[in-house]
Amino acid sequence: MLRREFLSGLGGLIAAPAFAQQKPGFRFTDVTRAAGIHFLHNSGAFGRKYLPETMGSGCAFFDYDGDGWQDILLINAMDWPGHRRRRATLKLYRNNRNGAFTDVTRAAGLDVEMYGLGVAIADYDNDGHPDIFVSCLGQSRLFHNTGRGTFVDVTRSSGLWGHHGFSTSAMWFDYDRDGLLDLFVTNYVRWTQDGDIFCSFDGNSKAYCTPEAYRGVTCWLFRNRGDGTFEDVTAKAGVLDTTSKSLGVTLLDFNNDGWPDVFVANDTQPNKLYTNLRNGRFLEQAVRIGLAFSEDGRARAGMGVDAADVDNSGLVSIIVTNFDNEMMGLYRGTRDGQFVDRAPQSGIGQATRHSLGFGCFFFDPDLDGMLDLLIVNGHIDESISRARRNVTHAQPPHLFMNDGHGNFRDFSRLAGDSFAAPKVARGAAYGDFDNDGDLDVLITTNNGPAYLFRNDLDNGHRSVRLRLIGTKSNRDAIGAVVKFEASGLAGSRTVKSATGYLSQSELPVTIGLGRRDALRRVTVFWPSGRIEEFKNLKAGNRLVIEEGKGLRPDRA
Amino acid sequence: MPPRTPTLIQLLGLLVTLAAVGSFSVFTLRQVEQLRRLGSDIVDRNRRDSLQLIRIQDDVAQIGLALRDMAEGAEPYPLEAYRPQFQRLREDLENALALEARLMPATRTAAQQRLLETVFSRFWSVVDELWQLASEGKPEAAHALIRTRIEAERATLATLISRLLIQNNEAEAAAVEEIQAIHSRVERSLYFLLAAVLAAILITGSLVIWHDRRMFAQVSHLSQQRKELAGRIIRVQEDLFRTLARELHDEFGQVLTAVGMMLLRVEKRLPEGAPGREDLREVREIANQTLDRVRGMSQMLHPPVLDDYGLERSIEWYLGQFEKQTGLRVHYEKSGVAPWIGDSVAIHMYRILQESLNNVVRHARVAEAWVRVRYRPEKMEMEIEDHGVGLPDRPQESGLGMIGMRERAELLGGRIEFQRRSGGGTVVRVEAPLGVKGGKG
Numbered sequence A: 001m002l003r004r005e006f007l008s009g010l011g012g013l014i015a016a017p018a019f020a021q022q023k024p025g026f027r028f029t030d031v032t033r034a035a036g037i038h039f040l041h042n043s044g045a046f047g048r049k050y051l052p053e054t055m056g057s058g059c060a061f062f063d064y065d066g067d068g069w070q071d072i073l074l075i076n077a078m079d080w081p082g083h084r085r086r087r088a089t090l091k092l093y094r095n096n097r098n099g100a101f102t103d104v105t106r107a108a109g110l111d112v113e114m115y116g117l118g119v120a121i122a123d124y125d126n127d128g129h130p131d132i133f134v135s136c137l138g139q140s141r142l143f144h145n146t147g148r149g150t151f152v153d154v155t156r157s158s159g160l161w162g163h164h165g166f167s168t169s170a171m172w173f174d175y176d177r178d179g180l181l182d183l184f185v186t187n188y189v190r191w192t193q194d195g196d197i198f199c200s201f202d203g204n205s206k207a208y209c210t211p212e213a214y215r216g217v218t219c220w221l222f223r224n225r226g227d228g229t230f231e232d233v234t235a236k237a238g239v240l241d242t243t244s245k246s247l248g249v250t251l252l253d254f255n256n257d258g259w260p261d262v263f264v265a266n267d268t269q270p271n272k273l274y275t276n277l278r279n280g281r282f283l284e285q286a287v288r289i290g291l292a293f294s295e296d297g298r299a300r301a302g303m304g305v306d307a308a309d310v311d312n313s314g315l316v317s318i319i320v321t322n323f324d325n326e327m328m329g330l331y332r333g334t335r336d337g338q339f340v341d342r343a344p345q346s347g348i349g350q351a352t353r354h355s356l357g358f359g360c361f362f363f364d365p366d367l368d369g370m371l372d373l374l375i376v377n378g379h380i381d382e383s384i385s386r387a388r389r390n391v392t393h394a395q396p397p398h399l400f401m402n403d404g405h406g407n408f409r410d411f412s413r414l415a416g417d418s419f420a421a422p423k424v425a426r427g428a429a430y431g432d433f434d435n436d437g438d439l440d441v442l443i444t445t446n447n448g449p450a451y452l453f454r455n456d457l458d459n460g461h462r463s464v465r466l467r468l469i470g471t472k473s474n475r476d477a478i479g480a481v482v483k484f485e486a487s488g489l490a491g492s493r494t495v496k497s498a499t500g501y502l503s504q505s506e507l508p509v510t511i512g513l514g515r516r517d518a519l520r521r522v523t524v525f526w527p528s529g530r531i532e533e534f535k536n537l538k539a540g541n542r543l544v545i546e547e548g549k550g551l552r553p554d555r556a
Numbered sequence B: 001m002p003p004r005t006p007t008l009i010q011l012l013g014l015l016v017t018l019a020a021v022g023s024f025s026v027f028t029l030r031q032v033e034q035l036r037r038l039g040s041d042i043v044d045r046n047r048r049d050s051l052q053l054i055r056i057q058d059d060v061a062q063i064g065l066a067l068r069d070m071a072e073g074a075e076p077y078p079l080e081a082y083r084p085q086f087q088r089l090r091e092d093l094e095n096a097l098a099l100e101a102r103l104m105p106a107t108r109t110a111a112q113q114r115l116l117e118t119v120f121s122r123f124w125s126v127v128d129e130l131w132q133l134a135s136e137g138k139p140e141a142a143h144a145l146i147r148t149r150i151e152a153e154r155a156t157l158a159t160l161i162s163r164l165l166i167q168n169n170e171a172e173a174a175a176v177e178e179i180q181a182i183h184s185r186v187e188r189s190l191y192f193l194l195a196a197v198l199a200a201i202l203i204t205g206s207l208v209i210w211h212d213r214r215m216f217a218q219v220s221h222l223s224q225q226r227k228e229l230a231g232r233i234i235r236v237q238e239d240l241f242r243t244l245a246r247e248l249h250d251e252f253g254q255v256l257t258a259v260g261m262m263l264l265r266v267e268k269r270l271p272e273g274a275p276g277r278e279d280l281r282e283v284r285e286i287a288n289q290t291l292d293r294v295r296g297m298s299q300m301l302h303p304p305v306l307d308d309y310g311l312e313r314s315i316e317w318y319l320g321q322f323e324k325q326t327g328l329r330v331h332y333e334k335s336g337v338a339p340w341i342g343d344s345v346a347i348h349m350y351r352i353l354q355e356s357l358n359n360v361v362r363h364a365r366v367a368e369a370w371v372r373v374r375y376r377p378e379k380m381e382m383e384i385e386d387h388g389v390g391l392p393d394r395p396q397e398s399g400l401g402m403i404g405m406r407e408r409a410e411l412l413g414g415r416i417e418f419q420r421r422s423g424g425g426t427v428v429r430v431e432a433p434l435g436v437k438g439g440k441g
Helices: A002-018 B007-072 B079-103 B110-135 B139-269 B277-301 B304-326 B343-364 B395-412
Strands: A026-030 A059-062 A071-074 A091-095 A101-103 A116-122 A131-139 A141-145 A151-153 A164-173 A182-187 A220-224 A230-232 A246-252 A261-266 A272-276 A282-284 A305-308 A317-320 A329-333 A339-341 A357-363 A372-377 A398-402 A408-410 A425-431 A440-445 A450-457 A462-469 A481-486 A489-494 A509-514 A518-525 A531-538 A542-546 A550-553 B329-335 B368-375 B379-386 B415-420 B426-433
Touching: A059 A116, A059 A425, A059 A440, A131 A182, A182 A246, A246 A317, A261 A305, A282 B079, A305 A357, A305 A489, A317 A357, A372 A425, A462 A518, A481 A509, A489 A509, A509 A518, A531 A542, A531 A550, B007 B079, B007 B139, B079 B110, B079 B139, B110 B139, B139 B277, B139 B343, B139 B395, B277 B304, B304 B329, B304 B343, B304 B368, B343 B368, B343 B379, B343 B395, B343 B426, B395 B415, B395 B426
Parallel strands: A116 A164, A164 A246, A246 A305, A357 A425, A462 A542, B329 B368
Antiparallel strands: A026 A450, A059 A071, A071 A091, A091 A101, A116 A131, A131 A141, A131 A164, A141 A151, A164 A182, A182 A220, A220 A230, A246 A261, A261 A272, A272 A282, A305 A317, A317 A329, A329 A339, A357 A372, A372 A398, A398 A408, A425 A440, A440 A450, A462 A509, A481 A489, A481 A518, A518 A531, A542 A550, B368 B379, B379 B426, B415 B426
C-alpha cells in the first residue's frame, strides 16, 4: 500500500508540471435517485459462482423515441434455472426532459427475461428508429424499434437465431460500406452450466475462474442483407478464431483508408486487430503492428476497449482495460502504422496497476477539446481481499484528464464523492441527458445498482454538439469522422457504436471548445465517401448534419 | 641499545594483507567470470529458449484445440474457415522456431534439431493436405485426416517440445548447482581472507603497541635522568656559590680587614703631613673598597641572610639592595604568615626572584616592578610583574634564565608560569609547595 502510494505520488510529481489546473473544472453529481432510476442488476448468483455471473452488465444512452433527449437502457441478467427467486429484466428509462426518467420497459415491450450482458444500439434498417441488440449468455436478442415507442423481438426472423454463445460486447458498423449496418459480436469462452469448472483461491471455497480454465470461442460477424435479415459471414470474412476469449470491441480506422477496422480485446489471449481488406474480408494483424501483447510480450486480460484521436493528431490511440497487477494498455498509433503501449510514460500505467478495469471510454467532460479517459473498475470475486492484500472487490474509478501532451492524471477523487466511491463496476456510457452541452455518465455495477452522474461544469467551457444523419451512408452515420478546427484547437472524432465494455454511449458528437466562441471549420467524412465542410459553428449549439442536406439546429 | 623501529613489522603486516587481498581478488574475479559465463551462456540462454519453447508448446496446444473444434464440428462453419487461424498460428510458430533455433542451448544435439524441423514440416504438409481436401469438398476425408494423421503428428510435436523443455530444465538445474558451488567457494575464500587480514592487523597492531609502550618508557626514563641531572647541576652550582661566598667573606674579608687595620695603624704612626701618609690613606681606601666589593660579591653569590634569617627576610633585604643598586622602584606586597623557609626552597625561590627582577632591568625598559608574595600553610606563591615590553615572541629568545627558573620550579615540585599582560608587560607566577620537602636539596 505504501509503495503504491509512493509510486502514484511519484507519478503525480512527474506529471504535475503539465497540469496547471488542480481542479477538474466539473463535478459528477450522483442524480440516480433524483432521476428516478431504481435499477438493481441481478447476476443470478446463488453461491455456485458461475463465471457469467461476474461479467455483467452493460448500459446505453440512446434516444429511442427520437425526441432529442437521451434515454437510458440498463441490461440485466436473470436467475439460473432451478434457482428462481425474482423476475429481472433489462430496463428502459424514458427521459422526462426535466432531469427525471420514467421506467417504460413494460410499455416498450422489453419486459423480457434473458441472461443479458451487453448492448449495441443502432438503426440497422435505416428507418430512423434505433434498434437494440442485447448480447446474452445463450441466445442474444435483436429488438426492432417500431417507431411508436415499442420494440419487437426479431431475433428469429433476422437470422440471428441459433447462435448460442457467451456473448459479451457487440458493435454495429458498416464494414462493407453498403449503407447498411452490420453486427460484430464478441464471445468470451466456451462455458456451460454443466461444464463449469471448480476454481479457488484457497483450495476450499469456489471462486470465479479466470478464462484460462475454459476454451476460447470465435467472435461473430453478421452482414446486414438490407431486408431485415443477417448473414453469418464470420468464416467468409476471415474473422473466425476459436482461440479468442473476447470481451471488448471497438471500431477504428487505424490506417486511415476510410474502411472500418475492428479491434477486439481478449482476456488472457492476444488481442486481435482485424484490418479491413475492402473486399468483405479481414486480415488479422495485431501481432504485426504491436497491439496483441503488452510491451513485454505477454497476453493480458483485456476487458473493455475504446479508440479515439486522443492527442488530436489524427492518429488513433487505443485504451484496453486489464486485470489487476497488469497496467492498462494505452496503445498509441505511430506514423508508420505501428502501435506502442505508452501507458507507463503517460501516467496511466502505474495508476492502474492495482485496478481491475472493465468499462472505459475517451470523452471530454471538461469541454476543453482534449479527450479525457474514464475507466470503471471492480474485481470479479468478492473474496479477493482474502486471497490478495491490497486488492478489493469494489474499486474506485479512474478519471484521467488529458493535458494535451500525452500525459494523464487521475482526477477521480476531485470529481465527486459518490462518483469516486469504490464500486464493483462493469459497464459505463456517456451522454448529455439534460441537453446542457456537457457529458453525463452512466455506470453499472455487478449484482448492484446503476449510477447516473450529472456533469456540473463550473469552468465556463462550451461545446458544439453534432448529430449526424446519413442518407447514402447508414442513417446513424456510424463510422463517420468529424474533423474540426478552432483557434488553437484541431482534432477529429468518430461516430461509433460500442463503448468500452458491454455498453454504448450516445451517438451525437460533442466537441468541447473551452472558452472559444466558435468552431472555425468542421469537415465530415461520411462512410459513403462523401466529404462535407461547414464553417463557423457557434459554441453552445446543438446541430444536425444530414448527409447531402447540410446543417440545421437540432430540435427539442 | 638503539630502539628498533616498528616500520619493518608494519611493512610485513601490510604485505601479508595485500597478498591476501590480492590473491582473493584474483580468485574471486575468476569465479565471477565463471558465474557470468554460466549465467549468460547457460541459464539466461536456457530460459529464453524455454520461453520460446513454451510459446511453441502453447501454439501447438492451440492447434490441438482448434483441431478438436474442427473434428467435433463445434462451430457451424466449413473447415476452410479455420485456415486464417491456422495461418496465424503457423506464422507465430515459425517466428518462435526461428528465435528458438538462435537460442538453442548447447545441450541440444544436431539430431534433435533435425528431428524438430522434420516433424514440423511433416505436420504442415499434412495440414496442407487437409486444406486441399477441404477445398475439394471432401469433408469426410478431411475429418478422417484430422482424427488420424494430423492429431498423431501434433501429438508427436507436443511430446518433442515437452522433451526439449525438460532437457532445458535439467541443464538449468545443473547450471544452478554449479553456480551454488561457486558461491560457496567464494564464500569460503572470503572467510579465509577475513581471517588473514584480521590476523595481520592483530599481529601488526600488537607489535606497534608494544613498541610504543617501550619507547614511552624510555622517554620518561630519559626525562627523569635529565631532571636529576639538572637538579644536580643547580645544586652543585649553589654549593659552589656558597663555598665561594664563604671563602670570599671569611678569607679575603678577614685579610682585607686586617690589611685595612694595619694600614690605619701605620698611618696613625706617621705625623700629620708626613710624606707617604696620604698614599697610605689612599691604599687603605682601596683596601676598604675591595673589602666592600668582596663582601658584595659574597652576598650576591649566596646571601648569608638566607641561611641566617630565612626567605621572608632575605626577600625584603634583597629588594632593598636591588632598589639601591639599580634605581628600579619595586612595590612589594606580602600576605599570609610566613613559616621558616630555608634550605632549597628558599634558595630556589630567591634565585627565581633575582632572575626575574634582573630580566626586568635588562629587558623591560621600565622604572617600576611589583612583587607579590602569598604564604599559605601548604604552599607559597610569588608574582613578579612589570609593565614593560613583555616577553619576546619566540620563547627561545628568553634564554637560559627562563630555563633555569623552570628547572628550579620543577626541583621544588612547584609550577612556574610566564604570562604576557594584556596591557603590556610580563607576569612571572611561581608556586612552591611548603611542608613537603620539595625537590632534592
